[in-house]
Amino acid sequence: MAVIDRRIGILFIVFVALLGLALARATYLGSVRAGSLERAAATQQVSNVTVPAPRGAITDRDGAELALSESADDIVADPYLIKNAVSASAELSSLLGMPQLTVLNLLTKPHTGFVYLAHLLPASQANAVSDLRIPGISLIPETRRVYPRGDEAAQVVGSVHLNGDGASGIEYRYNGVLEGTNGLRRIVNDAIGQPISIDDLKPTVPGKTVALTIDSGLQQEVERVLAEVGAEYSPQGATAIAVNPATGAILALANWPANGSASDLQDQAIGLNYEPGSTFKAITVAGALQNGVVTPNTPFDIPPVLQFADRQIHDAEDHGYETLTVAQILKYSSNIGADLIGEKLGAKQFDYWVHRFGFGQPTGVDLPGEQSGIVLRWWQYSGSSMANLPFGQGESVTPMQMVAAYSAIANGGILRAPHVVQSVGGKPTALPRGHQIISATTASQLRDMLRGVLADGGTASGAAIPGYDMAGKTGTANIAIDGHYSDSAYVASFIGMVPTDHPRLVVAVVVNQPHGSIYGGSVAAPAFQQIVGWAVPYLGIPPR
Secondary structure, eight states: OHHHHHHHHHHHHHHHHHHHHHHHHHHIIIIISHHHHHHHHHHHHEEEEEEOOOOOOEEOTTOOEEEEEEEEEEEEEOGGGOSOHHHHHHHHHHHHTSOHHHHHHHHTOTTOSOEEEEEEEEHHHHHHHHHTOOTTEEEEEEEEEEOTTTTTTHHHHOEEOTTSOEEEHHHHHTHHHHSOBOEEEEEEEOTTSOEEEEEEEEOOBOOOOEEESOOHHHHHHHHHHHHHHHHHHOOSEEEEEEEETTTTEEEEEEEESOSSSGGGGSOHHHHOOBOOGGGGHHHHHHHHHHHTSOOTTOEEEEOSSEEETTEEEOOSSOOOSEEEEHHHHHHHTOHHHHHHHHHHHOHHHHHHHHHHTTTTSOOOOSSTTOOOOBOOOGGGOOTTGGGTGGGTOSOBBOHHHHHHHHHHHHTTSEEEOOBOEEEETTEEOOOOOEEEOSOHHHHHHHHHHHHGGGSTTSTTGGGOOTTOOOEEEEEEEEEEETTEEEEEEEEEEEEEEESSSSOSEEEEEEEESOSSOOOHHHHHHHHHHHHHHHHHHHTTOOOO
16 A cells, blocks of 8 residues: 555656646746747748739730739648648639649649649639638739720730739830839738738739730731731731831731731841842932932943843843933833942942931830841942942831831831830830931932822832822842742842822731732732722821
8 A cells, every 4th residue: 555655645746747748838928939930830820921013014006905913812722721622623623714734733733732723813813713612712912904806906015924024015125114113011821821811012013004006906917917918928927017107107017817826926127137129229319319410310331231240130120222211111110220320329428328228227126136237338338239228128127117108208207217106104205316317309309209209100109099199119038048039039028108198097918928920019008008098097197
């Protein structure tokens, strides 16, 4: 009995000792460590979440939305907190648009407390997920970029990366003003991860709206016409630009193809380097007129073949000896005539005027990725360079450079950078500064001569629109491949304006490597005619 009593005593002493230790530990945690434990608990239940700012919209000139942001959420799960994964996966699968088994596998993923179920789920679906109030399912607020008008003006508007930053086009060029400033939100969760209070610590500042000069109606028509060109001629690519020459405002800019692979997203209007062919003859003539070495009526004896250094120059149509004025050289697009005008001008002055019109450098259009073309300086010319440069072979340009140059011819001689942004945050952008490169008289003479291209016998007579006075120029240029001009690959183009005396619209169409027909007059000029024929009543341009 004494032994038993002794053992009970020992056990009692041990029990009292353990109880004392427990009380001491509780006192320590409740007083000495109370603050740090409270903070630790808080950090497990309180989180600060970045609230993305709504990205500014991109609109056309009249406010039609081409790009906008809408609320979206990332849906995440904590598998440790999911009590009934089978039931939860059944409820979530339809809202997430995923097979139930896939959701179940994510909800039961081992060794992790964080799993993404969906990225950028639209607000309506995300709210439905939130309403399920499934323990362990959380929403992270985000925004997603949407393009309400689909591929309309796709290369101009551009795109964004997965993180929402601008990747191309206006989205990239104006990313700084479109993105806004993110806010900060504090969320307090209960023990099962459900929010019990949400406080905004820092408000979001939405991005600014960028309004373009693009006219959505005209843009759609230009895209429709290019799609027809693509279907009929299966070119490698095509682009068209419509500009108000008085201001340089781009009213439409389209590419074909308009969507598809990443390479299709290149804006050919600023990225295509091509030899302009006969559309460049207007630049040669402009320099000669301005220098006073020719007038519109200066006659030239045009031989059947022109021997120039080591080359023989031919015209598109075979002919005997004939006499053509400068105006007729443009009307009939004589290569030989252009070379003879270039010879009067001289290599140094020809080079001067090429650069005076802005070739060899970017126009300064407010789009990213603009190319400069390739234009030699006169001291880099070979003995035969002036045999092909005056009629647009041996130098490369971009469609945007050609539009800028022809706009100068249209507006009285002022070269100005084209632009596509009308306002930022409601504040109009400054009109790009221009400078006089040729006199108003020279510009008027050029327009009058280019009128003949659409007249009877001109290389684009079929592109004329009854009742309207128009001027323009066709271009057909061989493409150089491996240092030699191809006899099957061409760029067909047409650039024109309406009305001739006081142009309100300049339109360029450039078709890269068409099949079935190769000439600017048969491929590009009809597209120009369709675009202008639709545009003149739409823009309120009256017939003569």
